[in-house]
Amino acid sequence: MDDWKKKAEDWWETSIIEMSPGVINYRGHPIQELIGNVSFPAMIWLMLRGELPSDAQADLLGHALVAAVDHGPQAPSIAIARMAATCGVGINNAMASAINVLGDVHGGAGEQAVAFYQEIDAMVGGELSRDSVAAALEKRSAIDKYVPGFGHRFHPVDPRAPRLLQLVEEAAAKGVVGGRFATIAQLIEATLAERKGKVIPMNIDGATAVVYAELGFAPPLCRGLFVLSRSVGILAHTWEQMQQGGRNKGPLPRDATWTYSGNRASSAS
Template sequence: MADRAEISPGDWWRTSIIDIEPGKINVRGYPIQDLIGRVDFVSMIWLYLTGELLTPGRRKLLEGTLAGSMDHGPHAPSIAAARMAVSCGLPLNSAVATGAGMLGDIHGGAGQQCMAFLYRLGEMVDERADDADPVISAVRDYMKTESPFIPGFGHRFHPVDPRVPRLYELMDEAKAEGAIDGRYADLARRVEDALAEIKGKRLPMNIDGVSAAVFCEFGLAPELGRGLFVLARSVGVLAHAYEQGGQGHRIKGPMPRHIPYTYEGPAERRLPDAETGTGPGSTKSGSTKSGSTKSGTDV
């Protein structure tokens, strides 16, 4: 790597995304004035990420996937955190950052993990071309050798995720139009069937699983899959944060104050000098012990 002193000022930041000079803004080579009003927002996202213009068949599918990922109610940690942040006095930008920052490996990362799984499973299935059912064989081996948990399947809230069937309709349309080849869409469906046979119960695909299938059809890196989910969910976070700001509640905690939490520490105990009233700040007057509901606090 070249010494920092040898790097020319123009090479300090290097990018193939945007070219800006006085009176000129080119995005991936396209003048911004040509893009404005001709290329919609979803297509601009694709252009920024891949450097290419989005075809109509893929645009509808990408748009639907982003729309399905925007929100899942105030009980979703990313949404709840943003609403609590606003109630504590944070401005919208900080509240959105708070919500987006909650999207980690467990809450928000399953789509990326499912993409990695589908890509790996595709390789494993190709290696088992002679098996009677290569998908079941590959899923069994994956669960034994790599991870017993398959991300993107099952939902703690929905018996059937209502977003999945519609997105599969869009994938089927895109395949019919030649916008995708359908390999990963079909593979994800077969994983659902394989899990039902292996586990003895059906684990329906969720939004993370169907989004992963879409993004794998596009050939995106798994990291971009999570990035697109964060981008979409940030819209829901923004809407909830703005709504919360108009409701006027202050310092809203994770649960109402009348709902107690569970205390698991030791029973009340006293310092020896507190028993005799000889310690610093002690008083001779007695105190009355009162029960506590261990409710939420405003501080």
């Protein structure tokens, strides 16, 4: 019986949570000591990294999470949440429907950008310069012309990116982060502008990737962090749609039907 009990206890071995009657410890910290003393961004850090961040690190993480909360119903995830809400499902179902479309194309660029910055950093090595980053970018472009984190189909200049970079620069000046990945991102932006003959500005994914890279988060975690951030907007839009009502609202109004491009039956002679 003891062997069976030990096997059962080891089945889901974890260093994240310890729990027994009257005891809840996250990463070794009693929950009652965390409540009221730790911010939500700091709690995310603790759960993912196994240690509490400094207040300045938690603040910078929180800034990135705030920046990506919502982008309106023109974003597929938000539109899907609102459509799902009109189908009579619960709030969790609508949120899950939206979160499930946050993939490589919609929601994954932040992860890709962090990996991209790290790749450029490894290729450059040593001191950063416009020439060294341009050379690394040239090598990468020969393989993949897509540059994650730059350009936006809606915004000529993404208003979120400059503010996040400003906050990273302030954090670097205080020694909270090193600032190397911010420099890499800015040099990439300058190189792209030189090549294209016009500015291809950093977007929200590129800017949050700077924050996450500076804070040392692994690329796959950055997609999860985006999901946490965007879930706030998804929840807000789901709840608003539930208050507005409506039944079975699709992507188009009833009198704006889609363009049919298939065959048509010939009329009877």
